[in-house]
Amino acid sequence: MASANEEALTIETQAEVVGARPGSALMRPVEVVAAALLLVIVSLLLTGVVARYVLHTPIVWVDEAASISFLWLAMLGAAIAVDRNEHLRLTVFLSLFPERLRGFVDTLALVIAITVLAALILPAVEYVREESYVTSAALKIPVSYRVSAIVLGLALMLLVAIKHLLASSSMADIAKSVAVVAALGVVGWLLSPVFLGLGHSNILIFLVGVAAFCLVLGVPIAFCFGMGTIAFLTFSTHVPMIVMIGRMDEGMSSLILLSVPIFVLLGCILDATGMGKAIVEFMASLLGHVKAGMSYVLLGSLFLVSGISGSKVSDMATVAPALFPEMKRRGHKPKEMIALLATGAAMADTVPPSIVLIVLGSVAGVSIAALFTSGFVIAMVLLLALAVLARWKARGESMEGVQRASFKVIRTALLIAAPALLLPFIIRGAVGGGIATATEVSTIAVLYAFIIGIVLYGGIRPAKMYSMLVETAALSGAILLILGTASAMAWALTQTGFAHQLAGYMRDLPGGWFTYMLVTIVVFIVLGCVLEGLPAIVLMAPLMFPIAKQMGIHDVHYAMVVVTAMNIGLMAPPIGIGFYIACKIGQVSPDEAMGAIWPYLGALVVGLLIIAAVPALSIAYL
Numbered sequence: 001m002a003s004a005n006e007e008a009l010t011i012e013t014q015a016e017v018v019g020a021r022p023g024s025a026l027m028r029p030v031e032v033v034a035a036a037l038l039l040v041i042v043s044l045l046l047t048g049v050v051a052r053y054v055l056h057t058p059i060v061w062v063d064e065a066a067s068i069s070f071l072w073l074a075m076l077g078a079a080i081a082v083d084r085n086e087h088l089r090l091t092v093f094l095s096l097f098p099e100r101l102r103g104f105v106d107t108l109a110l111v112i113a114i115t116v117l118a119a120l121i122l123p124a125v126e127y128v129r130e131e132s133y134v135t136s137a138a139l140k141i142p143v144s145y146r147v148s149a150i151v152l153g154l155a156l157m158l159l160v161a162i163k164h165l166l167a168s169s170s171m172a173d174i175a176k177s178v179a180v181v182a183a184l185g186v187v188g189w190l191l192s193p194v195f196l197g198l199g200h201s202n203i204l205i206f207l208v209g210v211a212a213f214c215l216v217l218g219v220p221i222a223f224c225f226g227m228g229t230i231a232f233l234t235f236s237t238h239v240p241m242i243v244m245i246g247r248m249d250e251g252m253s254s255l256i257l258l259s260v261p262i263f264v265l266l267g268c269i270l271d272a273t274g275m276g277k278a279i280v281e282f283m284a285s286l287l288g289h290v291k292a293g294m295s296y297v298l299l300g301s302l303f304l305v306s307g308i309s310g311s312k313v314s315d316m317a318t319v320a321p322a323l324f325p326e327m328k329r330r331g332h333k334p335k336e337m338i339a340l341l342a343t344g345a346a347m348a349d350t351v352p353p354s355i356v357l358i359v360l361g362s363v364a365g366v367s368i369a370a371l372f373t374s375g376f377v378i379a380m381v382l383l384l385a386l387a388v389l390a391r392w393k394a395r396g397e398s399m400e401g402v403q404r405a406s407f408k409v410i411r412t413a414l415l416i417a418a419p420a421l422l423l424p425f426i427i428r429g430a431v432g433g434g435i436a437t438a439t440e441v442s443t444i445a446v447l448y449a450f451i452i453g454i455v456l457y458g459g460i461r462p463a464k465m466y467s468m469l470v471e472t473a474a475l476s477g478a479i480l481l482i483l484g485t486a487s488a489m490a491w492a493l494t495q496t497g498f499a500h501q502l503a504g505y506m507r508d509l510p511g512g513w514f515t516y517m518l519v520t521i522v523v524f525i526v527l528g529c530v531l532e533g534l535p536a537i538v539l540m541a542p543l544m545f546p547i548a549k550q551m552g553i554h555d556v557h558y559a560m561v562v563v564t565a566m567n568i569g570l571m572a573p574p575i576g577i578g579f580y581i582a583c584k585i586g587q588v589s590p591d592e593a594m595g596a597i598w599p600y601l602g603a604l605v606v607g608l609l610i611i612a613a614v615p616a617l618s619i620a621y622l
Contacts, residue, residue, distance in 0.1 A: 077477020
């Protein structure tokens with residue numbers, strides 16, 4: 001089953017896409033526009049930084065112009081991601097279907113995605129019409145210029161999805177899939193009077209049941225949330241669909257999220273210039289001669305490289321090729337190496353500039369600076385837990401022929417790596433110290449990495465740079481569409497009054513706040529397995545964080561527990577997507593690695609329980 005999962009996963013990475021198809025000629029002009037928009041956003045943000053911090057004359061319209069460009073980038077990027085098959089989806093269950101049904105199931109999943117897009121276009125047009133009466137604060141232009149991106153993005157996604165449907169599916173499968181979706185729609189419509197009287201049961205039927213059904217079929221996660229919310233609003237409420245478009249717009253448009261595509265681009269530059277490889281080589285020269293030294297190097301490199309890229313996938317793709325050959329020579333088993341790689345990436349996900357922390361800060365209203373400061377220390381706790389286990393595992397490691405690197409070698413490696421090593425500390429120091437926002441720092445970091453990459457690390461070819469811009473647009477679009485549809489679903493959940501009842505139930509649990517922490521750990525480990533990180537956070541943070549605050553839990557402490565639990569779930573087989581990505585990067589069979597990862601996940605769980613039980617680890621230095 002695991003090998004089938006590995007083949008089926010469709011996950012965007014910084015350097016490659018597992019199972020992705022190349023972009024079609026139809027979308028080439030869109031790719032050019034998206035790449036240009038990303039450059040415009042970076043230029044606008046840099047202009048704002050220079051005006052504010054150098055000239056001391058802030059330009060008031062810069063943020064607004066960047067916000068307009070950002071929504072257009074998100075929607076065009078989402079269309080590119082549909083074209084390239086790069087939207088995140090869970091296909092672990094597809095291998096359970098009989099071979100003869102898989103073609104039909106794939107077709108049904110695509111028809112469901114098309115249905116979501118078709119259902120949203122007219123409400124999006126109405127939303128644009130409503131927003132045309134509103135004028136922007138700084139540029140004094142109708143807001144419809146910005147939200148028109150939603151209509152165009154949905155239309156492009158619909159067009160591309162239909163094109164792929166006709167190209168990849170038989171007419172028989174298409175007809176059966178359309179019939180199934182139409183029949184379910186008719187049944188839902190006929191039962192609407194019944195659903196209107198069911199109250200909170202509709203949450204289980206639509207927001208859980210429909211979304212879970214789509215997830216099992218392999219529908220991209222953004223469209224799973226979209227279908228669940230559309231069905232809920234249509235069949236069990238009188239709320240117009242335009243409200244869902246507004247919530248999607250709100251979920252994708254926070255200024256804090258502007259840093260997401262910038263940090264994604266930063267990860268691409270890290271890969272292309274070899275800055276990450278320089279860090280790995282320096283760490284190896286420093287620690288490679290001690291027992292378990294290469295394991296320490298792997299963990300330390302993930303810690304430092306994560307401070308530059310903000311992406312688990314980029315971290316693993318940078319570190320594994322540089323270290324695995326030497327680790328194999330010293331007798332490390334491939335399955336142990338994959339286990340350490342996967343859990344090390346989970347450990348490092350709270351190291352600034354973590355995209356997960358940025359999104360969490362935006363959704364839950366928590367200070368990004370505080371999250372960055374706390375995340376650095378929390379990652380150290382988890383690093384220590386993994387390092388202790390790695391040392392015990394390496395008790396029989398062969399050190400034959402291993403020599404300590406000379407001072408000259410270490411000095412040379414340090415000189416090469418120093419510009420790259422400075423970057424994570426610049427990012428953490430600037431945001432954590434309140435000197436600049438995460439968005440401003442991400443822009444400065446991109447400029448710094450680009451210049452250093454050209455001067456010291458060989459530069460980036462123009463063709464590669466264009467490819468990086470398009471990859472960044474596609475990944476950003478996929479992420480932001482998930483955030484948009486998850487925000488709409490989260491809003492639907494809160495409007496039912498379910499959150500208030502859940503808070504009352506949680507307050508009555510025996511054991512007080514720590515019992516709530518344990519419930520949180522279980523919930524986010526499970527959601528991390530099934531939904532990946534960002535959707536789980538956007539969906540559950542509006543429900544869970546207010547309850548935590550009522551129970552006296554500090555929001556930063558709670559955030560650290562949430563993110564760590566979610567990352568453990570992400571790497572937990574047999575469903576956790578991150579585990580399969582690590583296996584793909586390390587070229588090891590998931591079947592072989594599955595048994596080896598549990599002790600490492602156990603070490604992370606021990607670290608997580610310590611973090612949950614000792615709030616001072618998260619908040620003592622804020």
